[in-house]
Amino acid sequence: MSSHPLFIGGEWIAGSTQRSNINPSDIEDVVGAYDDAAASHVALAVDAARAALPAWSRSTPQQRFDVLDFIGSELLARKEELGSLLAREEGKILPEAIGEVSRAGYVFKFFAGEALRIGGQAIASVRAGIEVITAREAVGVVGLITPWNFPIAIPAWKTAPALACGNCVILKPAELTPGCAWALAEIISRSGLPQGVFSLLTGAGEVGSALVEHPGVSAISFTGSIGVGTQIAQRCAASMKKFQLEMGGKNPLVVLDDADLPVAVDAIVNGSFYSTGQRCTASSRILATEGIYPKLVDALVQRTRALRVGHALDASSQIGPVVDARQLAKDLDYMQIAKDEGGRILCGGERVSAARPGYYFSPALIANDDPQARLNREEVFGPVATIMRVSDYAQAIALANDSSLGLSAGICTSSLKYATQFRRDIQAGMVMVNAPTAGVDYHVPFGGIKGSSYGPREQGGLAMEFYTRVKTHYVAS
Ligand code: ADP
Numbered sequence: 001m002s003s004h005p006l007f008i009g010g011e012w013i014a015g016s017t018q019r020s021n022i023n024p025s026d027i028e029d030v031v032g033a034y035d036d037a038a039a040s041h042v043a044l045a046v047d048a049a050r051a052a053l054p055a056w057s058r059s060t061p062q063q064r065f066d067v068l069d070f071i072g073s074e075l076l077a078r079k080e081e082l083g084s085l086l087a088r089e090e091g092k093i094l095p096e097a098i099g100e101v102s103r104a105g106y107v108f109k110f111f112a113g114e115a116l117r118i119g120g121q122a123i124a125s126v127r128a129g130i131e132v133i134t135a136r137e138a139v140g141v142v143g144l145i146t147p148w149n150f151p152i153a154i155p156a157w158k159t160a161p162a163l164a165c166g167n168c169v170i171l172k173p174a175e176l177t178p179g180c181a182w183a184l185a186e187i188i189s190r191s192g193l194p195q196g197v198f199s200l201l202t203g204a205g206e207v208g209s210a211l212v213e214h215p216g217v218s219a220i221s222f223t224g225s226i227g228v229g230t231q232i233a234q235r236c237a238a239s240m241k242k243f244q245l246e247m248g249g250k251n252p253l254v255v256l257d258d259a260d261l262p263v264a265v266d267a268i269v270n271g272s273f274y275s276t277g278q279r280c281t282a283s284s285r286i287l288a289t290e291g292i293y294p295k296l297v298d299a300l301v302q303r304t305r306a307l308r309v310g311h312a313l314d315a316s317s318q319i320g321p322v323v324d325a326r327q328l329a330k331d332l333d334y335m336q337i338a339k340d341e342g343g344r345i346l347c348g349g350e351r352v353s354a355a356r357p358g359y360y361f362s363p364a365l366i367a368n369d370d371p372q373a374r375l376n377r378e379e380v381f382g383p384v385a386t387i388m389r390v391s392d393y394a395q396a397i398a399l400a401n402d403s404s405l406g407l408s409a410g411i412c413t414s415s416l417k418y419a420t421q422f423r424r425d426i427q428a429g430m431v432m433v434n435a436p437t438a439g440v441d442y443h444v445p446f447g448g449i450k451g452s453s454y455g456p457r458e459q460g461g462l463a464m465e466f467y468t469r470v471k472t473h474y475v476a477s
Pocket of ligand 1: 206
């Protein structure tokens with residue numbers, strides 16, 4: 001089995017222990033052994049980053065452009081090979097995995113351009129003979145802590161803007177899917193980036209925790225669970241670190257009577273079940289008005305039952321396995337909860353066997369009109385959606401907003417009036433009309449409101465808000 005050391009200060013360094021990266025489509029297939037960092041490696045990476053910071057934070061936009069453009073080009077050139085690694089370690093089907101690698105490549109290309117566009121403002125002073133200029137500077141050493149569900153796109157959309165703004169980066173990817181982050185680090189190691197500017201520390205939550213605690217780290221960008229995110233917020237606040245959090249979603253998709261049925265069915269099947277429902281933007285609450293409810297349920301059940309669940313690398317699979325045994329157990333637990341609280345499982349919700357031993361689970365649709373039901377409130381993070389019957393738009397929007405989370409939301413309707421009202425009324429960071437709640441562009445802001453996100457938006461031009469700080473210059477003449 002090939003070994004995968006840590007990348008610190010421009011060198012590949014053995015970790016303290018190793019862990020096996022297991023293919024969820026076939027648990028007998030070990031993707032590789034990946035090293036776990038210890039606290040001493042965190043200290044080494046921070047020292048290397050702090051040593052590299054003065055020069056990198058003053059590097060020219062051209063230097064940054066060249067590095068980011070190189071990384072983006074290589075990701076795009078190797079999208080099939082890296083997509084297959086991604087599918088193998090995470091369980092997303094191959095076309096989705098290749099799409100994710102492309103996205104990562106384009107993210108680097110986008111931020112290569114952004115490196116050239118970092119600027120400030122010249123503002124007229126209220127005093128004679130004074131010039132006022134605002135300028136953006138790097139924040140310092142940033143710790144990036146990422147989850148398993150987008151193992152290359154999320155490391156990319158944090159690393160690229162961080163480097164574009166002149167920060168030094170320590171990336172701590174999810175322990176379940178270190179392979180893509182390691183491949184990204186390997187590309188970065190050949191990109192011309194000075195030593196120490198980027199380090200990769202694979203390992204479990206303790207490594208992330210040590211980064212959050214380290215006084216040499218100036219900012220933390222985290223994507224993951226609400227529990228860990230909340231803890232990180234408290235600890236960053238205590239040490240005055242800048243922080244940014246992307247956490248859960250319980251994303252509503254409203255379907256009104258006047259919706260185009262096939263459009264609504266496509267949006268739901270895609271948004272709820274593609275990528276095995278393991279997306280924080282997945283549509284997990286369908287709210288349908290009474291007139292369309294029966295035919296929508298029929299059509300959805302038919303489409304969902306027909307989805308082929310199987311090995312992520314099998315060309316006939318439409319839905320891959322869930323990521324690991326813990327997630328499978330969680331999905332199955334929620335099916336029991338659904339039954340216990342009076343929900344009707346309309347289809348799916350069962351463990352599925354396949355040619356190879358893996359964590360296969362059939363996409364589940366559950367009917368329960370009680371907005372207080374746990375299935376209508378808690379994020380499952382699997383291919384599980386609930387459907388609730390509502391009387392009209394007013395009830396739909398009230399229930400859609402009745403959540404502590406607010407990442408993404410959608411409406412299917414042919415009414416301009418309701419589409420417009422919904423875009424205005426919905427409490428979410430992203431809103432979709434006649435489209436799935438998941439599946440977003442790589443060059444525009446991403447993020448939520450309420451308990452879903454904290455801090456400046458990620459991706460697009462606004463990503464610079466987090467990765468820079470502003471200095472106001474006064475010059476008298
Ligand atoms: P999930 O339950 O989806 O795995 P987590 O929030 O546990 O989500 O994990 C997201 C990322 O946060 C992973 O890289 C994980 O290792 C890291 N992590 C877990 N616990 C901590 C912690 N206490 N401090 C910092 N990072 C952590």
